[in-house]
Structures are given as structure tokens and as C-alpha cells.
Amino acid sequence: MSAHLVADTLSEYGATTRVALADYLGPRRPQRHLYGLVADYPRRGGRMFRPSLCIASARVFGAAIDDAVRSAAAVELLHNAFLVHDDVEDESEQRRGVPTLNASYGAAVAVNVGDALAMLGLRAIIDDRLRFGPVLTILVLRETERMASESIEGQAIELGWRRDNATALTDGDYLGMVLKKTCSYTTIYPTRLGALIATRDERHLDRFVRFGFFLGAAFQIQDDILNLVGDGARYGKELGGDLLEGKRTLILIHLLRQMDAIERARLTEFLGLRRAERTRADVCWVRERIDAYGSLEHARQVAHAFAGAARHECTALFGGFPESRDKRFIEALPQWVIERS
Amino acid sequence: MSAHLVADTLSEYGATTRVALADYLGPRRPQRHLYGLVADYPRRGGRMFRPSLCIASARVFGAAIDDAVRSAAAVELLHNAFLVHDDVEDESEQRRGVPTLNASYGAAVAVNVGDALAMLGLRAIIDDRLRFGPVLTILVLRETERMASESIEGQAIELGWRRDNATALTDGDYLGMVLKKTCSYTTIYPTRLGALIATRDERHLDRFVRFGFFLGAAFQIQDDILNLVGDGARYGKELGGDLLEGKRTLILIHLLRQMDAIERARLTEFLGLRRAERTRADVCWVRERIDAYGSLEHARQVAHAFAGAARHECTALFGGFPESRDKRFIEALPQWVIERS
Numbered sequence: 001m002s003a004h005l006v007a008d009t010l011s012e013y014g015a016t017t018r019v020a021l022a023d024y025l026g027p028r029r030p031q032r033h034l035y036g037l038v039a040d041y042p043r044r045g046g047r048m049f050r051p052s053l054c055i056a057s058a059r060v061f062g063a064a065i066d067d068a069v070r071s072a073a074a075v076e077l078l079h080n081a082f083l084v085h086d087d088v089e090d091e092s093e094q095r096r097g098v099p100t101l102n103a104s105y106g107a108a109v110a111v112n113v114g115d116a117l118a119m120l121g122l123r124a125i126i127d128d129r130l131r132f133g134p135v136l137t138i139l140v141l142r143e144t145e146r147m148a149s150e151s152i153e154g155q156a157i158e159l160g161w162r163r164d165n166a167t168a169l170t171d172g173d174y175l176g177m178v179l180k181k182t183c184s185y186t187t188i189y190p191t192r193l194g195a196l197i198a199t200r201d202e203r204h205l206d207r208f209v210r211f212g213f214f215l216g217a218a219f220q221i222q223d224d225i226l227n228l229v230g231d232g233a234r235y236g237k238e239l240g241g242d243l244l245e246g247k248r249t250l251i252l253i254h255l256l257r258q259m260d261a262i263e264r265a266r267l268t269e270f271l272g273l274r275r276a277e278r279t280r281a282d283v284c285w286v287r288e289r290i291d292a293y294g295s296l297e298h299a300r301q302v303a304h305a306f307a308g309a310a311r312h313e314c315t316a317l318f319g320g321f322p323e324s325r326d327k328r329f330i331e332a333l334p335q336w337v338i339e340r341s
Numbered sequence: 342m343s344a345h346l347v348a349d350t351l352s353e354y355g356a357t358t359r360v361a362l363a364d365y366l367g368p369r370r371p372q373r374h375l376y377g378l379v380a381d382y383p384r385r386g387g388r389m390f391r392p393s394l395c396i397a398s399a400r401v402f403g404a405a406i407d408d409a410v411r412s413a414a415a416v417e418l419l420h421n422a423f424l425v426h427d428d429v430e431d432e433s434e435q436r437r438g439v440p441t442l443n444a445s446y447g448a449a450v451a452v453n454v455g456d457a458l459a460m461l462g463l464r465a466i467i468d469d470r471l472r473f474g475p476v477l478t479i480l481v482l483r484e485t486e487r488m489a490s491e492s493i494e495g496q497a498i499e500l501g502w503r504r505d506n507a508t509a510l511t512d513g514d515y516l517g518m519v520l521k522k523t524c525s526y527t528t529i530y531p532t533r534l535g536a537l538i539a540t541r542d543e544r545h546l547d548r549f550v551r552f553g554f555f556l557g558a559a560f561q562i563q564d565d566i567l568n569l570v571g572d573g574a575r576y577g578k579e580l581g582g583d584l585l586e587g588k589r590t591l592i593l594i595h596l597l598r599q600m601d602a603i604e605r606a607r608l609t610e611f612l613g614l615r616r617a618e619r620t621r622a623d624v625c626w627v628r629e630r631i632d633a634y635g636s637l638e639h640a641r642q643v644a645h646a647f648a649g650a651a652r653h654e655c656t657a658l659f660g661g662f663p664e665s666r667d668k669r670f671i672e673a674l675p676q677w678v679i680e681r682s
Contacts, residue, residue: 029494089448089449112493115489116490119489138478153370163374
């Protein structure tokens with residue numbers, strides 16, 4: 001039931017957002033090396049989770065869908081800007097089942113395309129001044145700048161772990177990084193933005209941070225799990241790509257904690273290699289150790305606990321509002337994020 | 342006389358801007374891998390040409406220096422954001438006499454640091470809402486988004502030339518690229534921004550485009566000349582680095598046009614190599630051909646012509662204003678940009 005509700009809502013709000021996105025992703029010069037590529041990732045067909053959450057949050061707080069749709073488009077543009085730079089920074093090879101922009105066109109073009117997507121997101125917000133007026137528009141821009149800076153800080157923490165070859169990380173370190181890098185723009189920002197648009201009041205927005213953190217952490221941990229066990233064709237990235245990239249996931253942190261000194265030394269050495277130096281055989285060994293130590297099961301349990309906490313927060317935040325499809329959609333998300341495949 | 346005036350004004354407005362910059366470049370977590378590096382390029386001591394032009398333009402139009410100083414800081418932050426990404430995209434090795442961020446910390450960290458600088462620039466503009474009010478702040482943000490998008494488009498054109506190994510380029514192609522990539526943020530934006538802050542009216546800003554284009558083109562051509570003949574220690578980049586990077590300068594475009602078919606084929610092959618494949622011996626050959634064909638002299642003449650056109654525009658734009666140091670500073674810039682070493 002609620003899985004259908006989530007799928008139907010994502011489909012509907014996703015389609016609505018795509019109409020608004022067309023204003024920013026149409027042909028424009030220079031098409032080659034820029035605007036043709038700017039439209040690439042958004043066209044690859046993500047789930048539109050973030051813009052849908054923005055629209056649903058706005059509607060729960062009483063806004064019309066038309067009030068939220070351009071903000072939702074901005075959320076999606078900024079999300080894609082992050083993805084493009086993230087792929088450059090991680091030297092990722094696939095995104096949504098197709099070679100990354102950096103793999104196809106080189107890092108230089110990809111960095112510039114990511115910059116263009118960020119500016120288009122900013123433009124979408126500025127365009128909404130005609131609907132929102134200047135005061136609310138400035139509030140939206142402040143929210144956006146804070147969210148982007150948080151994500152950049154989370155990215156710096158994660159990049160630092162790789163550069164330092166950090167292996168003595170705790171679950172708390174991981175969650176602190178995910179709060180900044182993932183939750184800030186995946187869950188906290190869309191929820192806050194929707195409420196801000198509807199209420200025109202920024203003073204009550206901090207109460208969404210805990211909900212967004214719990215939901216976003218469950219989302220990211222499930223993402224890390226899917227990278228190892230998912231259906232590669234549906235998941236759209238290289239299966240096991242996180243291991244090839246040396247990404248510090250909750251799963252890897254658990255594994256490092258469980259291993260004896262000899263195994264940990266071997267894994268530490270593997271993580272210290274450059275990406276191109278890591279062999280498939282090494283990756284297979286790490287993957288096998290993950291099963292042996294139950295690290296996936298540990299991650300599943302943590303994701304489950306965060307989904308439960310998010311449901312609890314949901315009741316506290318939205319329980320007093322009248323029943324609506326948007327409210328049920330938001331309430332169904334914690335379960336959905338850990339069940340999606 | 343006027344060289345002193347320019348140097349003194351740059352020194353004074355540069356110092357004033359640095360005070361405002363300190364609000365955005367102080368220690369902040371995470372310091373390693375992010376905010377410690379965010380402050381790196383701005384601390385390397387540029388000439389502060391862009392923020393000084395912004396302040397002078399604002400003052401000519403009647404604003405107080407305090408009204409313009411945070412905008413000037415935003416101009417400088419955004420300029421540094423471009424520099425960091427530009428160095429990643431060009432795989433440059435030196436900036437202001439010191440290894441680039443990408444050379445020292447890798448492309449991944451540098452891309453993220455550039456993103457952070459852009460967001461700090463945005464934050465500086467948003468912070469000015471308390472002084473400007475929301476309506477003017479939105480106008481400043483629109484100017485900023487347009488300028489950034491122009492620069493990104495110019496960058497795409499230039500990156501495309503390298504990817505396509507374009508060699509049949511005209512001076513007009515070069516100038517069209519420079520208008521977008523360099524002039525938009527180096528001269529047009531600071532001048533427009535200063536006037537906008539002072540007058541709170543965006544309707545008269547397009548008249549600065551020609552002045553900014555002429556001044557910015559002279560500036561960029563002189564930069565390209567200095568890359569080949571300047572004092573490396575003072576210039577701060579690898580001397581001849583543009584040749585190593587295969588950069589399509591007015592000088593290189595002139596050379597390609599003057600060469601016979603055999604030489605042009607050799608130069609085309611050189612330009613088609615990856616940066617690491619280009620040898621010092623090849624670079625020396627290109628440098629020697631530049632002298633043989635008078636390509637530097639051609640570039641000097643074009644820069645001189647643009648400086649003259651900028652002076653002419655200056656008179657048309659600012660002639661009616663009362664005498665002031667800021668007016669004399671702006672009027673002296675065309676000569677200064679082609680005489681600086």
C-alpha cells in the first residue's frame with residue numbers, strides 16, 4: 001500500500017518537476033561541451049526523491065503545488081551539480097547505468113558542467129522572486145547557501161579520510177559526515193524548503209533537522225548496502241564501486257573494527273592504494289570478508305534503527321496536521337528508503 | 342603619475358577588501374582539506390584589481406566605501422573560486438608563484454575548495470541584505486548569477502577548442518571567448534556591480550558592457566603576453582605555461598595563421614598532444630616561431646587598440662561626472678592594464 005503511495009507520488013511530483021526543469025535544461029549555446037551535457041544527468045531518470053519531498057513538505061504546510069515546483073526544480077538542479085562534482089572527485093565510472101561525465105568527457109569539462117548546474121539552480125531560485133517576493137527569496141537563498149556549504153564540508157571530511165587513509169573511524173564519525181554530506185541536501189533541505197515556502201517563516205525550521213538526519217542516514221546506509229548487493233543494472237553504478245573507490249561506509253568501518261590485526265593491515269594497505277592499483281581479486285577478498293563478519297547485517301540493523309527513529313520524529317512533527325496524501329507520503333518514506341532496491 | 346594613482350588605489354582598496362574578506366576566510370571546521378585551503382589563494386596576494394574596480398565604480402556613482410566593501414569581498418571570493426577550478430581544468434602547476442591547489446592536494450580536494458569559495462562569495466552577498474535590503478540584494482544576486490554563467494560558457498568554449506584541437510580560429514573567435522570567460526567577471530561585473538549598489542537601478546547597466554569588454558580584452562591579451570615574456574617570479578605562473586597547456590591565445594592564433602602548411606601541421610600535432618606529452622624542446626620551437634612571425638607584436642598592437650577604445654568609452658561613460666580620485670583611477674586603467682609587468 002504505502003510503497004505504491006510513495007511510487008505514485010514520486011512519479012507525479014517527479015513529472016511536475018520535470019516540466020519546470022525544462023526551463024533550465026533546454027538547448028542553449030554553447031551546446032557542445034556545456035548545455036548539451038548539463039542536461040545529461042537530469043535526463044538519466046533519477047527517482048526525484050528530493051524534489052518530491054520538497055513539494056510534499058510545502059503542501060503539508062498549506063502551499064499550492066505551483067508554489068513549490070520551481071523550488072523543487074532548483075533542488076534537483078543542485079543535486080545534479082553535486083553528483084557531477086562528486087563523480088569527478090571520486091573518479092567514478094558509472095552513474096545511473098551510463099558512463100559518468102568525467103569518464104566520457106574528462107574531468108575538466110565535467111567540473112565546468114557541475115558549475116553550470118549549480119548556477120542554473122541558483123537561477124531557478126532567483127526566478128521565483130516574482131512569485132515569492134524578495135524577502136522570501138532571500139530566505140530561500142540563505143537556506144540554499146547553508147545547505148551547499150554543509151555538503152561541501154561533509155565532502156571535505158570524506159575526501160580527507162581517503163587522503164589520510166583513515167581506518168580508525170567510528171560509526172559516530174561516519175554519521176557526522178553523512179549528516180553534512182548527504183542529509184543536508186537530500187532530506188533536511190527539501191523538508192525545510194517546503195515548510196519555508198508555505199509558512200514564509202524561517203524560525204521554526206530547525207525542528208526538521210532530526211527527522212532529516214534520521215531519514216537521510218537510513219537512506220545513505222541503504223545506498224551503501226545496495227552498492228554491494230543490488231542489481232547493478234537497476235542500481236546504475238558499478239556494483240562494488242564503493243570498494244574500488246575506497247569509500248568509508250558504515251559497512252567498511254564495521255569490517256575494520258571486527259578484523260584481527262593481520263587482516264586489518266591487509267585491508268589498510270588495500271585502502272591506501274590508488275584506485276587504479278586496486279585489483280578485482282582484492283575487491284573480491286574484501287567483499288567476502290564483509291559477508292564473513294556480518295558487516296552488511298550490521299549496516300541493515302543501523303539503517304532499520306534510523307528508519308524507526310525517523311518514523312517517530314515524523315509523528316512528532318506532522319501528527320497534528322490533517323490527513324492528506326502528502327502527509328502519508330512523508331510518513332511512508334522511512335520504510336521506503338530501507339526497502340527500496 | 343597615473344601609474345602611482347592606480348598602484349595607490351589598488352593598495353588602499355585592496356587592504357579595505359581584505360578586512361571584509363577576513364569574515365569569510367577565518368579558521369572554521371573542517372580546517373584540514375577545506376577551510377585552511379579555501380584561504381590559500383586569496384592570501385597569495387593578488388593585485389585586487391577586481392574588488393578595487395567595484396569600489397571605485399560605486400564611489401563614482403555616489404556610494405560610500407562602506408556600501409561597496411562587502412560586494413568587493415564577494416567579487417574577490419568568486420574570482421578565487423574561478424581560479425581554483427580553472428587550475429584544475431587546465432592542470433596548471435603554479436599560481437602566483439606557488440604550486441596550485443590541485444598540484445599540492447589533488448584535483449578532488451581542489452574542486453571541493455573551489456565550490457566552497459563560490460558559496461562564501463554567495464554568502465557575502467546575502468550578508469549585505471542587512472545593508473541593502475532584499476530588493477537590491479536580489480538584483481546583485483541576479484548580476485552575479487549572470488556573470489558566473491557567462492564565465493562558465495566562456496570556459497566551455499575554451500575547453501572545447503582544446504578537446505577538438507581547434508586550429509582554424511580567428512581573432513573574432515578569441516575575442517568572443519574572452520568576452521565571456523574573462524571580461525564578464527574581471528571588468529564588466531565589478532563595474533556594473535559598483536554602479537548598481539550606488540544607484541539601486543539595474544536599467545542603465547548595459548552601457549558598461551563595451552567599456553568592460555575593451556578593458557578586459559586588453560587585460561587578457563596583456564596577460565597572455567606576460568605568460569611568454571614576463572618575469573616568471575613576479576608573474577607567478579610557469580613562464581610559457583600557456584604553451585604547455587595548449588591555450589588558444591591571440592598570439593597562438595596569429596602564429597597558426599602566419600605559418601606555412603608544414604609548420605602548421607607540426608604545431609597542430611603539438612597542440613593535439615596531452616599536456617604531459619609535450620616536451621620542452623617543442624615548447625622552445627613554438628616560442629621561437631612566435632618571435633619569428635611577430636605574433637607577440639601583433640598581440641601588443643591589438644591590446645593597445647583595445648586600451649584606446651576603453652579610454653574612449655571611459656570618457657563617454659564618466660566624462661560628465663565631477664573630478665575625483667575614483668574617476669581618475671578608472672580612467673587610468675586602460676593604460677595600466679597594458680603597461681603592467
